[in-house]
Amino acid sequence: MKRTALVDLHLHLDGSLDLVWAYKESLKNGNIPPETTFEEYYDIVYRTKYKNREDGFRKFELMCNVLQTRENLFYAAYDLVRRLDEKGMIYAEIRFATQQHCKEGLTQKEALQAVIDGAAKGMEDFPDVKVGIINCLMHKGPDALYNWRENEETVRVSAELLGKGLVGLDLAGYENNGDFRLYGPLIEMAHEYGIPCTVHAGEMGIGEHITEALKWKPERIGHGIDCIQDERIIEELRRIQIPLEVCVSSNVGHNLTYAAHPVRTMINRGLCVTLNTDNMTFGRTDMAREHAMMRRIGVSFGQLRKCTFNAINAAFCSNELKKELTAKAIRIMSGKE
Numbered sequence: 001m002k003r004t005a006l007v008d009l010h011l012h013l014d015g016s017l018d019l020v021w022a023y024k025e026s027l028k029n030g031n032i033p034p035e036t037t038f039e040e041y042y043d044i045v046y047r048t049k050y051k052n053r054e055d056g057f058r059k060f061e062l063m064c065n066v067l068q069t070r071e072n073l074f075y076a077a078y079d080l081v082r083r084l085d086e087k088g089m090i091y092a093e094i095r096f097a098t099q100q101h102c103k104e105g106l107t108q109k110e111a112l113q114a115v116i117d118g119a120a121k122g123m124e125d126f127p128d129v130k131v132g133i134i135n136c137l138m139h140k141g142p143d144a145l146y147n148w149r150e151n152e153e154t155v156r157v158s159a160e161l162l163g164k165g166l167v168g169l170d171l172a173g174y175e176n177n178g179d180f181r182l183y184g185p186l187i188e189m190a191h192e193y194g195i196p197c198t199v200h201a202g203e204m205g206i207g208e209h210i211t212e213a214l215k216w217k218p219e220r221i222g223h224g225i226d227c228i229q230d231e232r233i234i235e236e237l238r239r240i241q242i243p244l245e246v247c248v249s250s251n252v253g254h255n256l257t258y259a260a261h262p263v264r265t266m267i268n269r270g271l272c273v274t275l276n277t278d279n280m281t282f283g284r285t286d287m288a289r290e291h292a293m294m295r296r297i298g299v300s301f302g303q304l305r306k307c308t309f310n311a312i313n314a315a316f317c318s319n320e321l322k323k324e325l326t327a328k329a330i331r332i333m334s335g336k337e
């Protein structure tokens, strides 16, 4: 069958858990009151109206709470690889922030190793899909010093496991919190260790963050959709062809519909667009759905094909694997597999 939805470069582990498993673990660990029903739990995760920003981040906290042991991190990564394989994906990069998983005594390195091991076991059992792990620096604020030491540790443990399952580093969190510019030195530090980087920038309404992030010379940009605010940013992204990890369903919400999302303009203007899910569980989506939604708003099969090849070329993996993935993608897209 011809398919174009084969690669996902921007996939958060905590936002992509099996919800029934997460609920059971939450109950077992006492992270939620024992009388909480699955419906109530479901409601917290999928609620769209929040009292405040902290309230909006509650679902991430809930998920992170069940990912505080080696066993659960291992299982979550393993199970995600299993589901990616089930969906016919050929490559994905799974990201999470090790510093969010040290509440019960794990070190960042142990948390990273657990996810790498779970993913490795997943690839052993489901060899048709390949995955790489990205560790995330966290943009927590109110200023960059708030968790500077944890972020430095994130870079260090990532450097230690680079090439051993870890493929890159990301800057995630709430990008509008505090001064975005202050995070640059962490990306520079990662580059000194030779770690490829991506940065969440231009997702939450401030296009200038993209311009700022570009100064740090990241290998990719997460989201980048606020480029639409400024013709100069669009032109710069087109000129340098930096891969953009666009996550359409994740952005669609209160004020934004699929039809009004900038993704079509970004593709038509010749930017290097890749399509991704961001959070499979929170977004109730997968790559097949993302591509189907794109077809519905007028993105052509050829353009989707191009997005997939952009993603393969932008992947933080070896050139050898890229060649393999390209050949496999061509076979699948022409209906030969």
Ligand SMILES: [Zn+2]
Pocket (backbone or CB within 6 Å): 010, 012, 172, 200, 222, 278
């Ligand atoms: Zn993200």
